[in-house]
Amino acid sequence: MIATQSLTMRYPRVTALDRLTVDITPGVTGLVGANGAGKSTLIKILLGLSPATEGSAHVLGLDVSHEGGAIRERVGYMPEHDCLPPDVSATEFVVHMARMSGLPPTAARERTADTLRHVGLYEERYRSMGGYSTGMKQRVKLAQALVHDPQLVLLDEPTNGLDPVGRDDMLDLIRRVHTDFGISVLVTSHLLGELERTCDHVVVIDGGKLLRSSSTADFTQDAASLAVEVTDTDARPDGTAALRAALTAAGLTVKSLADGGAPGSGHVLLVDVEGESVSDTVRDAVVDLGLGLVRMEQRRHHISEVFSDDTPAAGSHEGGSGGDDTGAGTAHDPAAWQRQYAGTRAQEGGSGDVA
Numbered sequence: 001m002i003a004t005q006s007l008t009m010r011y012p013r014v015t016a017l018d019r020l021t022v023d024i025t026p027g028v029t030g031l032v033g034a035n036g037a038g039k040s041t042l043i044k045i046l047l048g049l050s051p052a053t054e055g056s057a058h059v060l061g062l063d064v065s066h067e068g069g070a071i072r073e074r075v076g077y078m079p080e081h082d083c084l085p086p087d088v089s090a091t092e093f094v095v096h097m098a099r100m101s102g103l104p105p106t107a108a109r110e111r112t113a114d115t116l117r118h119v120g121l122y123e124e125r126y127r128s129m130g131g132y133s134t135g136m137k138q139r140v141k142l143a144q145a146l147v148h149d150p151q152l153v154l155l156d157e158p159t160n161g162l163d164p165v166g167r168d169d170m171l172d173l174i175r176r177v178h179t180d181f182g183i184s185v186l187v188t189s190h191l192l193g194e195l196e197r198t199c200d201h202v203v204v205i206d207g208g209k210l211l212r213s214s215s216t217a218d219f220t221q222d223a224a225s226l227a228v229e230v231t232d233t234d235a236r237p238d239g240t241a242a243l244r245a246a247l248t249a250a251g252l253t254v255k256s257l258a259d260g261g262a263p264g265s266g267h268v269l270l271v272d273v274e275g276e277s278v279s280d281t282v283r284d285a286v287v288d289l290g291l292g293l294v295r296m297e298q299r300r301h302h303i304s305e306v307f308s309d310d311t312p313a314a315g316s317h318e319g320g321s322g323g324d325d326t327g328a329g330t331a332h333d334p335a336a337w338q339r340q341y342a343g344t345r346a347q348e349g350g351s352g353d354v355a
């Protein structure tokens with residue numbers, strides 16, 4: 001659906017995309033990165049709205065440098081920011097956008113009614129959009145991206161500003177765009193947990209560079225671990241600490257769920273599964289220490305945990321003119337990523353649950 005080769009976008013004081021080479025196949029793909037990572041810049045280049053400084057990109061086989069019009073006929077775009085005129089109704093607006101995309105008047109009206117029904121806005125479609133909630137506005141923005149029956153939609157932060165229920169509804173809707181209509185989706189987010197539930201494939205960028213691109217299943221399976229919980233005994237009042245020490249001494253990589261900050265998780269140890277005998281080693285250590293084994297179960301990591309370990313090293317990006325105030329600092333600042341990551345975990349309600 002999308003292929004970029006060494007795609008680079010330099011603004012006077014920041015490199016927003018830095019030799020990005022990525023292939024995106026049909027399905028639902030998440031494009032994740034902290035604020036300023038280059039997501040919106042990439043989308044604008046893919047739509048042919050903004051010329052790249054270097055490199056090339058193709059969307060549906062069309063070259064973004066000179067086939068932008070043909071791309072926009074076949075691709076829907078949901079922008080990040082509020083862009084809806086307040087004095088017109090959703091129906092008027094979406095019909096207008098359908099006409100702009102080349103649909104004849106009758107088809108535009110029919111498709112608008114269908115699309116607004118699909119996004120759950122049928123009842124309110126004749127009301128002025130100025131009075132809509134954020135969730136309703138996001139649905140109109142999605143509807144106008146879908147109305148001309150594109151092959152691919154580019155959705156820029158569609159869950160921005162939504163409460164948890166609104167986010168879940170929007171994510172379901174996005175999933176159904178693909179399952180019900182066969183339309184491929186590229187959806188950006190800085191919330192990793194959202195992508196885990198919604199996307200088949202995840203592309204991660206940071207400071208305009210590709211950090212990782214793989215299927216959602218690969219992300220989580222790479223990082224399988226055993227969740228182990230033991231009881232304390234009189235002889236060992238802190239059984240968890242004793243087991244952690246014993247397993248570490250046996251050469252295993254052990255973390256406490258409490259290390260991730262999840263409340264009430266201090267008694268669960270996560271043991272990396274490196275080889276087949278890990279569960280035997282854990283069992284034997286528990287027996288040797290005389291502890292009670294409450295549980296030992298295979299646990300898939302959440303994507304967000306995978307990234308906490310993959311935080312890029314500082315100084316990996318040479319964009320910007322150094323120390324200016326353009327926001328370049330946040331584009332590739334690992335601390336900024338960590339702060340945002342922490343926010344992600346808070347919004348996801350913590351990831352201390354054992355899957």
Ligand SMILES: Nc1ncnc2c1ncn2[C@@H]1O[C@H](COP(=O)(O)OP(=O)(O)OP(=O)(O)O)[C@@H](O)[C@H]1O
Binds near residue numbers: 012016034036040
């Ligand atoms: N027109 C522009 N002129 C100068 N710098 C820009 C311009 N557009 C974006 N940038 C800079 O390029 C970098 C990438 O911005 P971009 O908007 O693509 O990031 P993003 O990942 O979409 O983040 P966000 O989610 O905050 O929109 C940022 O440092 C931003 O300040």
